[in-house]
Amino acid sequence: MNDAVLSAQGLCKRYGGHVAVDELSFEVLQGEIFGLLGPNGAGKTSTIRILMDIFKADSGEVALLGGKPGENRERVGYLPEERGLYRDQKMLEVLVYLGRLKGVDGARAKRRALELLERVELDEWGGKRVKELSRGMQQKVQFIACLIHDPELLILDEPFQGLDPVNVELIKGLMRSLVSEGKTIVLSAHQMNLVEELCDRILLIDEGKALLYGSLKEIKRDFAPNSVRVRAPDLPCDLPGVAGREQQGDVSLLTLDGIGAQALLAELVAREVEVESFERAAVPLNDIFVAMVQGKARSE
């Protein structure tokens, strides 16, 4: 990871009296998957539309692949949240047309479309009309439609919407292989487990404002409470520095006070307690998300 592919400084967007994006600043680095998170109506789609030059920002600066929004359309792939394809047209024709709009010549667009259709296991469906495809198939076609021109930067707004677990895996695999080719991805999604799995860095916004921004690892470390999960059949009750104890099945969640996890482990070993597993308790991103959004609502 090195240079910023995308940087936004002090973005603002208002619709009448409603502030959709409020002084938002962030950077997306080359070769990463960047998560753009937030509850419904937080301003994610408005932010993305500004990046894509579909809306103009009221104020603020955006540098996208070294230019202003709209200057490098052919180097960016965009999967909008509100999406669909021409229903009455043949799938392959639609893909070639969308590729040509991105500046790819017809023959190359067709080659690339066939290649991508094979990758998402739809190569036998190219001649079918879009309306003949199932919803899941259409989702996959929409996904590859934004890859036809081999973009350097991908902006994906809810790419997993309406996909079954098998296809979620397929798209995840595709995203990982794109990143390994050196592409950069901005991902907006609601499925926190997927974000946790895929993203290197995130920006959490609510009501247009940034709540959390940075490396996912660091954020999780900052939020990690001083607690451990221990699975031990005969866990003693009088352990030092344990302020709270919660039984989750055969695992005990111990909240520590004045003692480190390492020291507790040493204590258990010293007492010759039989330990089957011992791990630092991490907070799921989902909990961080809920806590941040609700915490902000409470503080107002």
Place this chain on the structure above:
Amino acid sequence: MKRVLIIARHEYWVNVRRPDFIIFTSLVPLLGIVALVVSLFFGRQAGGAIVRMFDGGSNVTAVVDRSGRFTPILPNFEEEYVTYSEEATARAALENAEVQRIVVVPETYPQDEDVMVITEGSRFSGSGTRGLRTFFISHLIEEIEDETLQARMIDPYDAQVEYVGEQGRASGGVAGEVLSFLVPFLFGMLLAVTIFVSSGYLVRSVAEEKSSRVIEIVLSSVTPQQLLAGKVLGLGALGLTQILVWIASAAGLSGGLVVLAGIMLPLLMRVEVFGLALLYYILGFGVYAVLIGAIGTLGSSFQESQQITGIFIFIAAIPMMLTGVIMTNPDAMVVRVLSWFPLTAPTTMMLRLPLAEVPWTDIAGSIALLVVTIPLVVWLGAKVFRLGMLMYGKRPGVLEIVRLLRHA
């Protein structure tokens, strides 16, 4: 510009292959063929009946000459005129259909001009006195020896009329005058019909793109201006294709290619009117198509969008409704106002140009206004387009549109 052409070509090819387009376009020629077959079949029978009605079978005239002047039938009338001494025998011959009619010339002729004609034909058939004039004159001037004078007295002149136009130029006679009005009038109709037809396709295209949610994907590749321009070009060409097929089939079926050539001929004599009509057509189409394409995005369904855009088709047709005023007073204030207003200028000027010497200020002014209006409607249209395309659900009110436009 390349993107605009890609969009235009795509829109054209996708729509030209639609079954409903093909059916609708071929409907006119098909109806024409049916009408032609019907008229050919029944036309022959009807024609026969008409011939029988007007022609009793014989075309011989019985002459009962009591004056004695016509008794020697001149050699050039031998075939068609036969003398009968008695009216009764002549009437018997008429009843037996041996003769077509009887002319009774009384003793008092030529001092008294009355003659009697008895015929079977109806009052409307016109056969009662046909050819009689020549027969009478030939006998009356028999004594004149000069044959040329005789011929002139029978057929005094054969007129070759030449009409001189307003500017002292020949303009092809009455037909030319009618045509030089008719052609721009047809151009005006063509504009209104093209707007009507193409706007239907435009509205449908944007409504479909909106309802299928493909629009935002497209807008990540092209600007709203490019998309709108591409659609206007492609679907304008589609509308024109349809109308040309209709005109060509109508002309071809009615043997009207000759008529079409006849229409074009006077045009060459007033090239400036033709050129201006063409210019107004192109400018007018540009303004309307952009407006309709943009405003069509505001509806949430095809039907709703069509209702909103219907108003523009009405505005385009206003001058056609005022044809009477424009014809009788081409320089009236109302006509001049309509000539300047960009939405009515194209049709008004097409009607006005052939009728009067339109002041050049009106021509230059209206063209200038149209030329200025086009980038303005493209700019505003793209804004409305951008706004309307991404607004799903309820149709916005006028005030809301104005408010949103300020932020778009």
